[in-house]
Amino acid sequence: xxxxxxxxxxxxxxxxxxxxxxxxxxxxxxxxxxxxxxxxxxxxxxxxxxxxxxxxxxxxxxxxxxxxxxxxxxxxxxxxxxxxxxxxxxxxxxxxxxxxxxxxxxxxxxxxxxxxxxxxxxxxxxxxxxxxxxxxxxxxxxxxxxxxxxxxxxxxxxxxxxxxxxxxxxxxxxxxxxxxxxxxxxxxxxxxxxxxxxxxxxxxxxxxxxxxxxxxxxxxxxxxxxxxxxxxxxxxxxxxxxxxxxxxxxxxxxxxxxxxxxxxxxxxxxxxxxxxxxxxxxxxxxxxxxxxxxxxxxxxxxxxxxxxxxxxxxxxxxxxxxxxxxxxxxxxxxxxxxxxxxxxxxxxxxxxxxxxxxxxxxxxxxxxxxxxxxxxxxxxxxxx
Numbered sequence: 051x052x053x054x055x056x057x058x059x060x061x062x063x064x065x066x067x068x069x070x071x072x073x074x075x076x077x078x079x080x081x082x083x084x085x086x087x088x089x090x091x092x093x094x095x096x097x098x099x100x101x102x103x104x105x106x107x108x109x110x111x112x113x114x115x116x117x118x119x120x121x122x123x124x125x126x127x128x129x130x131x132x133x134x135x136x137x138x139x140x141x142x143x144x145x146x147x148x149x150x151x152x153x154x155x156x157x158x159x160x161x162x163x164x165x166x167x168x169x170x171x172x173x174x175x176x177x178x179x180x181x182x183x184x185x186x187x188x189x190x191x192x193x194x195x196x197x198x199x200x201x202x203x204x205x206x207x208x209x210x211x212x213x214x215x216x217x218x219x220x221x222x223x224x225x226x227x228x229x230x231x232x233x234x235x236x237x238x239x240x241x242x243x244x245x246x247x248x249x250x251x252x253x254x255x256x257x258x259x260x261x262x263x264x265x266x267x268x269x270x271x272x273x274x275x276x277x278x279x280x281x282x283x284x285x286x287x288x289x290x291x292x293x294x295x296x297x298x299x300x301x302x303x304x305x306x307x308x309x310x311x312x313x314x315x316x317x318x319x320x321x322x323x324x325x326x327x328x329x330x331x332x333x334x335x336x337x338x339x340x341x342x343x344x345x346x347x348x349x350x351x352x353x354x355x356x357x358x359x360x361x362x363x364x365x366x367x368x369x370x371x372x373x374x375x376x377x378x379x380x381x382x383x384x385x386x387x388x389x390x391x392x393x394x395x396x397x398x399x400x401x402x403x404x405x406x407x408x409x410x411x412x413x414x415x416x417x418x419x420x421x422x423x424x425x426x427x428x429x430x431x432x433x434x
Contacts, residue, residue, distance in 0.1 A: 052166030063167030067190025107389035110161035114381030185311025196300025263364030271394025302354030325328030328356020329418025
């Protein structure tokens, strides 16, 4: 596969990721509205995020191992089809239990989309180019935070939270059509035995990389899961101001994800340590600046920069230790990353319910310490 084809697959994969991530994390911006609509506590509404992520964590690796034997294009289409059904159903504002079911429905193929799109994009590319191509696809996470998530949050603030799901459904439908029309069939020509792929679970470097991925994402999602609620209740921002902050957060995340994609392949340890340090610095920034809109915007910008590459760092650490089983490693990154999302949102929700919303930025510090210790462990293993 030549580079132009690799890039085409990567950018289409990025567009799919924008739709998927907007569905997964877009709920963060409308959680207060959903809690009010269903007359439930914000922590209960937070299960829409945590159970979504937990289901991915539990089912992801098995589903990717099974899906890896099929045509990658078909798996990508099936995955987006489930997300389309989920968004259309959610827009109808069903009972909360059914809304929860519709949230969980597409999770069975969520990691498969990431794994298949990355595997298709990096096929035949050199290791350094592979990281750049991967950063394009993973960059869809940051792009979702700068485009679709703040836009749907803004529209929801003007009309109703259901419009968020309608917009996400339209974007996913567009991506479905593009994949169907543009991408060629991508049959799996090399079926690797499950035993060979499972062998990566015994490698210490892979275990260390998995721990970096898990603890770093958990650290960030202890606070990011309650982004809208924190800025509303602790900082006094309006719903529209929060949508602007989400936009600012996403812009800075796109920039830092782009830079990290260039740096990780050459300076993995120092790059990871730099961004992990943000889990300690952001709480202090919120604590010691005043509550003016300008000051909050500065801290949110810094937060976006430090948070932006967290998923890409996880991919880099895990895939670099499993070059012979990249699809399975990517699926495990997605699963453990979503376990981090679930663990972070549940942990953050527990602390908020017991100690108030102002504690949100501080909850992830302990997980940040764990992430940093795992980076040092991996660095030691690389030298041995």
